[in-house]
Amino acid sequence: MSVEDVTDLYEEFGDDRLPPGQRKTSKFPVLSKGDTPTWDRDDWTFTAGGAVETDLEFSYDEFTSLDSVTQRQDFHCVTGWSKLDCEFTGVTFPHLADLAGVRDDAVHVMFHALDGYTTNLPVEDCMRDEVLFTWAFDDEPLAPEHGGPLRVVTPHKYAYKGAKWVDGVEFLTEPERGYWEKRGYSNTADPWAEDRYS
Numbered sequence: 783m784s785v786e787d788v789t790d791l792y793e794e795f796g797d798d799r800l801p802p803g804q805r806k807t808s809k810f811p812v813l814s815k816g817d818t819p820t821w822d823r824d825d826w827t828f829t830a831g832g833a834v835e836t837d838l839e840f841s842y843d844e845f846t847s848l849d850s851v852t853q854r855q856d857f858h859c860v861t862g863w864s865k866l867d868c869e870f871t872g873v874t875f876p877h878l879a880d881l882a883g884v885r886d887d888a889v890h891v892m893f894h895a896l897d898g899y900t901t902n903l904p905v906e907d908c909m910r911d912e913v914l915f916t917w918a919f920d921d922e923p924l925a926p927e928h929g930g931p932l933r934v935v936t937p938h939k940y941a942y943k944g945a946k947w948v949d950g951v952e953f954l955t956e957p958e959r960g961y962w963e964k965r966g967y968s969n970t971a972d973p974w975a976e977d978r979y980s
């Protein structure tokens with residue numbers, strides 16, 4: 783398995799790999815708004831819809847059979863810890879968007895998750911190969927508390943932009959705010975600008 787190192791992504795945003803005000807941790811803390819939801823491998827589906835040419839629906843086996851990549855990337859939590867060199871395996875956002883055919887009037891994205899969590903980003907912030915729908919961390923199936931079966935990772939943004947337990951992506955023609963974005967966390971969430979709160 784080849785691993786692509788994308789930990790130099792910070793060069794686009796700041797001088798230091800560790801964003802301002804962050805501390806490195808070797809642990810992987812768990813942060814969720816509630817309990818870890820349960821899921822059933824036979825019933826779980828992932829959907830892509832909204833402003834797309836083709837609505838998509840995948841079972842777990844179908845999704846994990848799509849073309850995938852493994853990347854080494856960093857993870858920055860808005861509460862101040864960063865975990866460097868995480869290896870995530872999954873489907874890139876641009877690949878998924880390509881399969882659905884994103885319409886020209888799509889400007890924004892809402893991610894939906896099994897626990898009712900939502901988070902939003904402009905389409906252009908999602909259209910980078912480092913935004914992954916991932917099912918494996920360090921070559922092991924993603925642990926339930928970290929978002930298994932499937933989560934999003936957004937190494938260019940604070941980690942609340944990455945929905946754990948993601949089961950849907952919706953393309954929108956107008957911006958909307960997700961769970962934390964409605965409750966005071968920054969809508970833009972740039973770690974190098976310390977965009978923590980709005």
Ligand SMILES: Nc1nc2c(c(=O)[nH]1)N[C@H]1C(S)=C(S)[C@@H](COP(=O)(O)O)O[C@H]1N2
Binds near residue numbers: 811815942944
């Ligand atoms: N579905 C869902 N995704 C979520 C959350 C959540 O509560 N529910 N919390 C977010 C927050 S605030 C953070 S910091 C990261 C934490 O990921 P971790 O628990 O794997 O460290 O997940 C994000 N994604």
Ligand SMILES: [Mo]
Binds near residue numbers: 813859942
């Ligand atoms: Mo968070």
